[in-house]
Amino acid sequence: MNLAEIRDLHLGAVTDSGRKVEIIKGVSLDIAPGEIVALIGESGSGKTTIALSLMGHVRQGCHFESGSVTVDGTDMVTANETARARMRGTTVAYVPQSAAAGFNPAKKLMDQVVEVAKIHSLMPLDQARAKAVDIFRALALPDPENIGDRYPHQVSGGQLQRLAAAMALIGDPKLVIFDEPTTALDVTTQIEVLRAFKSVMKNGGMAGVYVSHDLAVVAQIADRIIVLKGGEIQEQGSATQILEAAGHPYTRSLLSAFKPDARVARAQDVDQLGGIVLAADQITAGYGPVDRHGRPHKIALHQVSCNLERGRNLGVIGESGSGKSTLARCMAGLLPPVSGTVSLGGNDLAPQVQRRSKEELRRLQIVFQLADTALNPAQSIGDSIGRPLRFYHCMKGGAYDARIAELLDMVRLPGAMRHRLPGELSGGQKQRVNLARALAANPEVILCDEITSALDTVVAAAVIDLLKELQRDLNLSYVFISHDLSTVEAICDDVMVMHHGRVVETLPAAGLHQAARDPYSKLLFASVPKLDIGWLDRLTQDPDFTAAMAAR
């Protein structure tokens, strides 16, 4: 007898323009008691929608069309709202993607955690509080007795995510839904949270649905994996089966995209080495009001120096708040540093973009993370790419048109796309247009700020391949900023690790793990999930790692 059964589920939605679309196209799946099932897929695959249907909930604009969702004997589709409410929190519980938004900012954490017990009259309040403290302890939260007295904005993101899990576990549910619970977290925080989730789920014997886009994370926690795409199930099987013997081509493309080919040192690299093309020297920078000594309120970079050699790529890796994006902004002249200089080809650049010459600006281009916001939605693709041509090269007429066609071809986009608007393109296509716009300037250096982070794995891998190709053809050098170790390893020659606005160490990309000396970089590298089912367990048993974690 399965705990939950979904049979031929169809869900529809109405788009902004009033068009009806089917977002879930006949999905059937089972969840056995105590089993953890992962729903994996890219954005738009319908994984969260399916998970929420287990609670009888659909988001605004969506509706059940047909099929059944049976949880513990109750059909959540046909049940009335009162019956659904009775199930929520007690039989099925939910851990949201962003705990920061899921907690009511005006109420104490403890009151929100025990609310489920209160709503369903499960136990006296004192008992519920004591139980909550036990769960806090099981989730390895610091100061479990008192953390509940704080307000949501007074605890860290990783702690909040575990508190959200506590909120779900308080009603002893038979099924817990985790909706991308670690996606917004840094890798070192993700480890703690994952470890906590895994131990409570295993000890509690609860069934779980783990929604994620990250195969490596899912491999650590799930018994069974279901691969989704476009609202349909592509493949399902045990975690080992999926990781080691995937049958469906889509699953295989997900797996292969996970580990892009490492950059192979090329023979001509040696010829192209032409000294240092971009250098940052002792850069200190920050944000906020400036004090008497000219130092800003919040310092984001402390005396950061780095060098990029011509034809080579420098990776900058670090967690949120490490200052890696600030470094890019300083290099591009968007944020004038307090002290220190940026030099391009041996000549010092002015700190502000306004004071740099057009020629200097042309040679150094920047590409941003979110393809959606990096293109002006009101400008056609051709105009976006063409602006640098007009601005830097004063091109017009036939030469201008020919160059746009050439640039689109360079990033493997059809020439007809120049008349489209950004809204009509996919994320990967937009990121290619972004690249084409940077290439239009004929730059020597491109600053890539997390350019693959918002893309789905397969698409990101293709963009990385494109970057490598372009480098070969155009003799470019990249500064590649990312929080994702595998992409940095795939494209960079050197990797600079940053932490709290300081450079931890700079290492050759080949053999990062062996070369790392600093405890923080070791911890960071070790925390990146691997496509290996036993990885998390082995890691947490590793005394070196545990010590580094504690020292963090």
Next chain:
Amino acid sequence: MNSKVLSLIAGRIGVALVTLLIVSFLVFAATEMLPGDVAQVLLGQAATPEAVAGLREAMHLDQPAIMRFLGWLGGMAHGDLGHSYTNRMAVSELIGTRLGNTMKLAAITAAVAVPVALSLGILTAIWRGSLFDRAVSTLVVGVISIPEFMVATLAVLIFAVWLGWLPALSFGGSTDSIWDILRAYAMPVITLTFVVSAQMIRMTRAAVIETMKAPYVEMALLKGASRSRMVLRHALPNAIGPIVNAMALSLSYLLGGVIIVETIFSYPGVAKLMVDAVATRDLPLIQGCAMIFCLGYLFLITIADVVAILSNPRLRH
């Protein structure tokens, strides 16, 4: 309450004071734009040059404008708003006798409008999309889209002309019994209540709907909370700030409404005094009345901002 909140509030009050200074300058400058010689205009073409010169001196018109502005400002600080051109009475005295009436009208309106608008605003937000919501919202759009004098004329047509319950335009008739006073106030209060409530309902509804969209309200739903619990325990406590903010802002519509209402119903308040002063071009009186209104308006806006600061839980704890 901590020092950060206090400094934010102090900052807001400081901004209000600076604004008041700029506003008083604008009011003064506007009344200074009168083309031609004020003394000449006041005394008429037949006046002797000596008389005009005498009046100019008496009014300090021979001094530069900035000196007169500072003098006027200084006088205001002491409660001296100058003297009326038309009847030589002290402006502060003229206003003083009328201010009570206007405050009374505003207070009664607020007492009626706030509870009505608050409940309608919250209920329409909770039952968003229902027949009730659509009916109230349509009425609100209607009232917002028509001029205040139309609300007043409609009220007169309905309650006085067709139903015959209330006197049409006669204010200041007999005020012997409580009944008479009630009847006398009814029409202005009804009109003002409609005008103010419409704004208040619209803004309250928007504030509650905005909070209902928050992810933590969906989270409450997924914890099995009933609809009333979602609204009362999760949405409303977080909406109090925006709601009070909306209240204060919409009460400031009272000021615009009161000018029309006092004129139509010949209500002896400050607004009527000011409209009459405009007719006689009695500049000191206009300045005085304008400053009173601006002070009230600024007070309400500042209250709205302070409430918004206080209601932010991140600042409170």
Next chain:
Amino acid sequence: MAIVFPTPRRLGWRLNPVGLVAACVIAFWAVIAVIGPWITPHPPGEIVDYDFFGPLSAQFPMGTDYLGRDMLSRVFSGARYSVGISLAAVMIACTAGIVLGMSAAVIGGMTDTIISRLLDAISSIPSKLFGLVVVAAIGSSIPVLIAVLAVVYTPGSYRFARALAVNVATMDYVTVARARGEATIYLIRAEILPNILGPVLADMGLRFVFVVLLLSGLSFLGLGVQPPNADWGSLVRENMGGLSFGAPAVIMPSVAIATLTISVNLLIDNLPTRIRDRSE
């Protein structure tokens, strides 16, 4: 083979029936404002009936006023003032507000603070009061009215445009343009303006309603359009004597205002969501 026309529906510009009716009413008053004086059944200033405050009749579809003049003719010729002055004022207010708002958002820093503070101060004077004070000081004429209305509604338009522009200015494409070395004027014209245009135009419609209301309020107080010309507010004022016996002359000009303002509101409420969404 069917010929496919690029109708508004195909372009996603669907207007529901309510919006359509509202658009028709607006168009009607716009036409009347232009051709009004040539199609009035009677000269608006001529006394055509012995009966003042006459009832609705076939000859005088809106009754007669306090002197026995034809109300329909007077309402039609008043449209020119009500619509014309309001339109001119809202154009000036929104142009000024949008230009200042975008500049403040792109330039930031002290420029932003100074413009914001100054306009905040102007909006701290209740709108009717501002009109009252200025008109009392320099008298009422059509240019003065347009100027007063424009000044009163510039801060609101500024605040709206600035809020939108600030959101757009943080977008990566604006940062990319800054890093490219583009001048402020290019950022405003090419990067910001096209992306706030839809909501800004919708906001302009709402502001037009406020302007019509304030203008008619001022006219009602005797501070707006001066006799012998009359806009709809003045028509209500001159016929107030008929209120106590429910004369149509009091109601008809108000109805004219209401049809226009309610239609504008309804049209904007029923605009395609992709224009309106961003304005919320």
